[in-house]
Amino acid sequence: MDIGVLVFDGLTVLDAVGPYEVLSRLPGVSSLRWIGCGSAGSRSAGSAVGAGAVVRDDRDRVGLAVDVAMAEVDPASVDLLVVPGGYGTRPLMKDEAVLSWVRAVHEGSEWTTSVCTGSLVLGAAGLLDGVPATGHWLARDLLASTGAVVVPDRVVREGKIVTAAGVSSGIDMALSLAAWIAGDEAAQSIQLAIEYDPQPPFDAGSPEKAPSVVVDRLRSRVG
Amino acid sequence: MDIGVLVFDGLTVLDAVGPYEVLSRLPGVSSLRWIGCGSAGSRSAGSAVGAGAVVRDDRDRVGLAVDVAMAEVDPASVDLLVVPGGYGTRPLMKDEAVLSWVRAVHEGSEWTTSVCTGSLVLGAAGLLDGVPATGHWLARDLLASTGAVVVPDRVVREGKIVTAAGVSSGIDMALSLAAWIAGDEAAQSIQLAIEYDPQPPFDAGSPEKAPSVVVDRLRSRVG
Numbered sequence: 001m002d003i004g005v006l007v008f009d010g011l012t013v014l015d016a017v018g019p020y021e022v023l024s025r026l027p028g029v030s031s032l033r034w035i036g037c038g039s040a041g042s043r044s045a046g047s048a049v050g051a052g053a054v055v056r057d058d059r060d061r062v063g064l065a066v067d068v069a070m071a072e073v074d075p076a077s078v079d080l081l082v083v084p085g086g087y088g089t090r091p092l093m094k095d096e097a098v099l100s101w102v103r104a105v106h107e108g109s110e111w112t113t114s115v116c117t118g119s120l121v122l123g124a125a126g127l128l129d130g131v132p133a134t135g136h137w138l139a140r141d142l143l144a145s146t147g148a149v150v151v152p153d154r155v156v157r158e159g160k161i162v163t164a165a166g167v168s169s170g171i172d173m174a175l176s177l178a179a180w181i182a183g184d185e186a187a188q189s190i191q192l193a194i195e196y197d198p199q200p201p202f203d204a205g206s207p208e209k210a211p212s213v214v215v216d217r218l219r220s221r222v223g
Numbered sequence: 224m225d226i227g228v229l230v231f232d233g234l235t236v237l238d239a240v241g242p243y244e245v246l247s248r249l250p251g252v253s254s255l256r257w258i259g260c261g262s263a264g265s266r267s268a269g270s271a272v273g274a275g276a277v278v279r280d281d282r283d284r285v286g287l288a289v290d291v292a293m294a295e296v297d298p299a300s301v302d303l304l305v306v307p308g309g310y311g312t313r314p315l316m317k318d319e320a321v322l323s324w325v326r327a328v329h330e331g332s333e334w335t336t337s338v339c340t341g342s343l344v345l346g347a348a349g350l351l352d353g354v355p356a357t358g359h360w361l362a363r364d365l366l367a368s369t370g371a372v373v374v375p376d377r378v379v380r381e382g383k384i385v386t387a388a389g390v391s392s393g394i395d396m397a398l399s400l401a402a403w404i405a406g407d408e409a410a411q412s413i414q415l416a417i418e419y420d421p422q423p424p425f426d427a428g429s430p431e432k433a434p435s436v437v438v439d440r441l442r443s444r445v446g
Contacts, residue, residue: 020285021390154420167416167417172423185436188427189440191428195391195428198394198428204415205420
C-alpha cells in the first residue's frame, strides 16, 4: 500500500499527524509520502512545494517536511490519499492543478480520505456530489455548498471515500481504516501502541456537547 | 507564556503535535519554539540540531522543522517545557548536555511536562526521584528505574511536573494544562476547536482493556 498525505501551507498539523501515527504502523505500507502543493511561504496555491521544502501550519508555528511535489507524483501511484484541513484549504478549492490531481488520484485509489476541512478540497474536486460526508463543524455549510450531503458524524464512509470531522477525528478515522484494511486485531494493536484510551477532562468536543457560551464564541470568531 | 517543545531524531511525532495543537491555542502564548537537540540524521545524542534543520521521527517517515538549537536557548526563558517520547529518548537519557539543560529549565519553569517515554528523560535528569509519574505502558519498568513512583494513569500531576501516558495521551494532558493555566472555559473552547470528541472504533487503548493476544504480541515485539 502506498500512502500519500497532501500537505500545504496553512494546514492543521494534527489533521495530518493523527492519521499518520496510525496508518504508518499498518503492515504492508510500502511507501508513505508527504506530498507538497502550494508555493512555500506564500499561503497561496500553486504546485511548487517539493522535496526539501517545509510547509507551515495555519498558525505559522510548526513546519512539516515535504517529501515530493504533487506535480511529480503519478496519481496512479497513490493507493490511500489523506487530505488534511486548515485554512490553507481555501485557496486549494480554487486551484485546478490540485483539484484535477485529486480527481486523478481518486480514479485509481483504494481509499480517498480527508480530515476536517480537507473534505472541502474533495468537494471542490467534485468527488462529494450527492455523497454523505463530514468535516469540521464550523465548515458544514461550506461543505454542503460543494454538493456533499453533510452528515454530522465523526467518521463518514461512503464506498472508498472516508471523511472525518474536525482535527482530532483523524485518529478515529485512521483506526477505522486500519480495521477495514488489515482487520480488527491489527487496528487494536495500533490503538494500544499509541495508547489511545482517550480521557478528555471535559465533554466539550462537539457543538452538541459543549456549553453554548463556548459554541457561540467560536462561531462568532469564524463568523 | 513561552512554550518550548524539545525535539530530536527518533521522537514520536504525535507526542509533540498533540499537545502543540492544544497549547498553541492558549491565550497569552508569546512564543512557541521547537527546540532541537541531537545530531541531525545520526540518531545519536549531541547538541547541534538548530534552525533550518529537520528532525525525523522514530520510523524515519516524517520530519518536523526545528526553530532553534537547545544550546542557544536560555533555560530561564522556557515557562512550559514539553518533552515528547519515542525511541530517540534512549540516547538522550545518557546525554549530560540535554539532562543538565532540562534540569536548568525545570528550576525556573512554571510547568515541566512529558508525553510517553519523554518521562524517561525527566527521570534521567533526576526530576522524578520519588515523584508520581507515568509514561508509555511498555516503559513502566524503565521509568521506575529512574526513581519515579510509576502511576499507571493517563495524566499524572505532581506540583508543576505533569507526565502523560503513551503517544495520544498528550492531547488529554494538554487540555488539563489548558484548564489549569487559563480556566475550564478556555480549555473547553480549545477542545471544541479541535473537535476532540473521541470515538475510537475499539476499546483497546490500554493494556488493561485490549485483548490479551494484542497485549502479548506488542510486549514480545519490544521484549
